[in-house]
Amino acid sequence: MRSAEFRILVFLGTLSMLLAGCGGGEESPEQPSRDLIMEAWDAFEDGDWVRAAGQFRAAIDEDPGGGEGYVGLGWVHVSRADTELALTLFKTGVETDLRQYAGAHVGLALCLMLGDEEKLEEAAAAAGKALTRTWDQTYRRHRPSRLQREHVWLIRAQCNFELGEYEEAYGDVTELSDVTLDPESEFFLEDLLRELERLGTKWRIDW
Numbered sequence: 001m002r003s004a005e006f007r008i009l010v011f012l013g014t015l016s017m018l019l020a021g022c023g024g025g026e027e028s029p030e031q032p033s034r035d036l037i038m039e040a041w042d043a044f045e046d047g048d049w050v051r052a053a054g055q056f057r058a059a060i061d062e063d064p065g066g067g068e069g070y071v072g073l074g075w076v077h078v079s080r081a082d083t084e085l086a087l088t089l090f091k092t093g094v095e096t097d098l099r100q101y102a103g104a105h106v107g108l109a110l111c112l113m114l115g116d117e118e119k120l121e122e123a124a125a126a127a128g129k130a131l132t133r134t135w136d137q138t139y140r141r142h143r144p145s146r147l148q149r150e151h152v153w154l155i156r157a158q159c160n161f162e163l164g165e166y167e168e169a170y171g172d173v174t175e176l177s178d179v180t181l182d183p184e185s186e187f188f189l190e191d192l193l194r195e196l197e198r199l200g201t202k203w204r205i206d207w
Contacts, residue, residue, distance in 0.1 A: 067097025
């Protein structure tokens with residue numbers, strides 16, 4: 001499978017996952033836009049992109065210094081396959097809110113990976129940041145609830161593979177698989193790509 005085709009596979013799997021549903025989580029009591037954010041994620045879960053987008057925009061208007069609205073709206077546009085606008089929103093979310101939620105960095109990684117190939121290194125870095133963020137239930141409101149750490153490892157593995165960082169890609173793969181490969185083998189790259197393809201299929205959630 002060519003690298004571009006694999007990136008499409010990862011994206012379709014992520015998009016299918018989003019359409020399959022997501023949820024909101026707890027909101028800190030001091031956050032004035034908490035009700036809007038919760039309502040927006042409820043609409044997102046129901047597949048009501050128009051209502052979700054409206055509620056996220058209202059949250060941004062009410063609390064422009066918070067990142068939740070930008071991040072949520074970014075995921076709405078990912079679900080609509082508009083990754084260019086989603087990328088802008090995720091960047092705004094990260095720049096606006098110093099808490100830098102995992103959902104923003106995952107979104108950045110995915111959109112960058114699907115865009116310019118010159119941004120793959122930046123995409124891998126964003127995935128790495130996402131992996132360092134808190135992923136407990138408290139933070140569900142900043143990302144689709146079905147988005148798991150395994151999807152982020154897969155995104156970073158694909159980026160590293162395309163960047164020619166094969167041992168780094170293998171390290172990411174070992175977070176998802178018990179497969180044992182020999183980096184010194186003449187078949188290492190072929191075996192690694194095959195495992196990436198298998199994992200891409202495994203972590204894809206069908207419509």
